[in-house]
Amino acid sequence: MDEQGEIETHQTRQHFSSLQRSNFEVKVKNPWYRPVVIFLAAVISVAIIIMVAISVVQNKPLKQKCKYGIVLDAGSSHTSVFIYEWPAEKENNTGKVRQKHTCNVKGKGISSYSNNPNGAGASLHECMEEAKQIIPTHRHHETPVYLGATAGMRLLEKENKGASEKVLDSVAYSLKGYPFSYQGARIIKGQEEGAFGWITVNYLSENLRKPTGTLGALDLGGASTQITFVPQQKIESHDNSINFRLYGNDYHLYTHSFLCYGKDQVLKLSMAKKLESTLKDKVTDHTELRDPCFHPGFNFTRNVQSFFNTPCTEDVKMANRNFFHLGLGNWSQCQQSIRKVFNTSYCPYSRCSFNGVFQPSVDGDFGAFSAFFFVMDFLNLTSDDLAVTKQKLATYCSTPWKKIKENHPHIKEKYLSEYCFSATYILTLLEDGYNFTSDNWKDIQFIKKIGDSDAGWTLGYMLNLTNMIPAEAPDTPLMPHEGYITFMLLFSLLILLLLLLFYIYFRRSTRTAQKDISVI
Numbered sequence: 001m002d003e004q005g006e007i008e009t010h011q012t013r014q015h016f017s018s019l020q021r022s023n024f025e026v027k028v029k030n031p032w033y034r035p036v037v038i039f040l041a042a043v044i045s046v047a048i049i050i051m052v053a054i055s056v057v058q059n060k061p062l063k064q065k066c067k068y069g070i071v072l073d074a075g076s077s078h079t080s081v082f083i084y085e086w087p088a089e090k091e092n093n094t095g096k097v098r099q100k101h102t103c104n105v106k107g108k109g110i111s112s113y114s115n116n117p118n119g120a121g122a123s124l125h126e127c128m129e130e131a132k133q134i135i136p137t138h139r140h141h142e143t144p145v146y147l148g149a150t151a152g153m154r155l156l157e158k159e160n161k162g163a164s165e166k167v168l169d170s171v172a173y174s175l176k177g178y179p180f181s182y183q184g185a186r187i188i189k190g191q192e193e194g195a196f197g198w199i200t201v202n203y204l205s206e207n208l209r210k211p212t213g214t215l216g217a218l219d220l221g222g223a224s225t226q227i228t229f230v231p232q233q234k235i236e237s238h239d240n241s242i243n244f245r246l247y248g249n250d251y252h253l254y255t256h257s258f259l260c261y262g263k264d265q266v267l268k269l270s271m272a273k274k275l276e277s278t279l280k281d282k283v284t285d286h287t288e289l290r291d292p293c294f295h296p297g298f299n300f301t302r303n304v305q306s307f308f309n310t311p312c313t314e315d316v317k318m319a320n321r322n323f324f325h326l327g328l329g330n331w332s333q334c335q336q337s338i339r340k341v342f343n344t345s346y347c348p349y350s351r352c353s354f355n356g357v358f359q360p361s362v363d364g365d366f367g368a369f370s371a372f373f374f375v376m377d378f379l380n381l382t383s384d385d386l387a388v389t390k391q392k393l394a395t396y397c398s399t400p401w402k403k404i405k406e407n408h409p410h411i412k413e414k415y416l417s418e419y420c421f422s423a424t425y426i427l428t429l430l431e432d433g434y435n436f437t438s439d440n441w442k443d444i445q446f447i448k449k450i451g452d453s454d455a456g457w458t459l460g461y462m463l464n465l466t467n468m469i470p471a472e473a474p475d476t477p478l479m480p481h482e483g484y485i486t487f488m489l490l491f492s493l494l495i496l497l498l499l500l501l502f503y504i505y506f507r508r509s510t511r512t513a514q515k516d517i518s519v520i
């Protein structure tokens with residue numbers, strides 16, 4: 001072999017050996033890579049499927065584990081038992097508590113048992129038994145029960161403290177006899193009644209964690225009425241101011257409760273004033289009281305005493321006697337007579353509602369509930385402007401009593417006869433008392449419920465006593481549960497897809513490499 005030949009042979013050997021090396025490498029990769037990649041892809045896929053499955057199961061709303069609370073609203077006219085329910089793990093979130101059930105206690109309010117205190121406790125029996133059926137047995141012992149008594153008991157306490165204590169003892173004794181967690185029975189203050197009504201409506205409207213405005217609360221009962229709202233002006237009287245810090249926001253509320261200005265007591269007050277001015281100097285029995293607030297043709301014999309059996313009329317003095325109560329059905333005269341129950345002759349502040357009570361000007365939207373709703377809803381007066389509302393009411397009041405009874409044969413006559421008075425009182429209270437005008441009349445919404453929960457003080461009372469509205473906003477998850485699941489699924493699918501693409505690409509490049517080798 002010459003030198004040239006030597007070199008060629010050397011180069012060919014070198015080329016061959018490098019080919020041998022690369023062929024060796026591919027041969028090594030081929031049997032090793034494919035099963036490993038398939039295995040890895042399979043393991044990752046299974047892992048992802050397991051991960052998604054676990055996160056779905058783990059995060060799906062657990063089979064609703066609920067907690068419960070019971071509040072008894074011992075009002076002046078009757079007692080209602082409210083059962084609330086909420087998901088156990090979400091009690092600090094807004095809007096989670098809902099009203100599960102209500103039960104109306106048969107008979108009158110607990111204050112009517114002043115002569116038979118034991119009857120007050122016994123009257124709760126049926127509704128409390130119902131609560132035992134509705135709340136799952138294993139939750140009974142941890143379910144709090146609160147009883148709050150309002151203006152009927154405030155009046156009884158004024159009149160006869162001993163009797164009011166006996167009535168409260170009786171209901172407390174009765175409630176302790178049930179398997180729930182008894183938390184107390186007490187007369188709540190007018191300010192609490194107003195403020196907790198405000199919390200209820202704003203909690204249910206989910207206003208509390210948003211920067212939007214809040215809803216004022218107007219509550220009309222039988223013995224008292226409450227107005228509560230966030231005012232624009234400074235609150236000049238300490239008694240009318242309540243501050244809350246809820247979900248990280250500060251609220252400075254104006255609230256006032258007018259004892260004796262619920263619709264049943266104000267009827268007595270108004271009647272007492274009318275009787276005083278008409279009958280005072282007349283000594284004969286069977287004198288007439290011609291009353292513009294009752295329908296024409298309404299004619300009943302009544303006893304003066306039935307309007308003077310309350311501390312609300314103690315300033316008016318009259319001898320007992322019977323009188324004929326005759327209806328006239330004149331709305332504007334009725335309003336004139338009702339205006340006399342508001343004393344607007346003095347005001348020790350920059351502005352007042354009536355009876356020398358400070359009130360800033362009303363501001364924002366209001367929810368008017370309880371008897372505000374019952375009366376206005378019955379008369380179909382919840383959605384008109386003020387002028388039309390007055391016109392319609394004038395027509396209703398002037399309708400003969402006989403016709404009214406024919407039109408509503410199933411409504412209790414006592415209720416039916418008083419709707420004209422009650423609605424006239426409502427308009428007068430809102431316009432002359434609280435200073436609403438025809439311009440902001442539309443800001444008043446007459447409401448019974450928000451969602452499936454009643455507007456009233458009871459829910460706010462329970463939320464407060466169970467610390468279910470935290471002062472600071474609780475941490476919220478990054479995304480809602482549904483969003484989280486969707487994100488996890490999509491993300492896992494994306495990883496799967498990438499793995500698939502990676503596998504396809506890898507197979508192709510391996511085949512190409514094999515082809516290259518076979519060509520060589």
Ligand SMILES: Nc1ncnc2c1ncn2[C@@H]1O[C@H](COP(=O)(O)OP(=O)(O)O)[C@@H](O)[C@H]1O
Binds near residue numbers: 078109152220223263
């Ligand atoms: N369907 C109805 N129609 C008219 N008035 C009603 C109706 N249901 C309840 N009321 C009245 O609502 C008022 C509720 O007051 P209540 O809560 O018992 O008193 P308070 O809050 O002053 O202690 C009572 O005057 C009662 O007669």
Ligand SMILES: [Ca+2]
Binds near residue numbers: 150
């Ligand atoms: Ca009430």
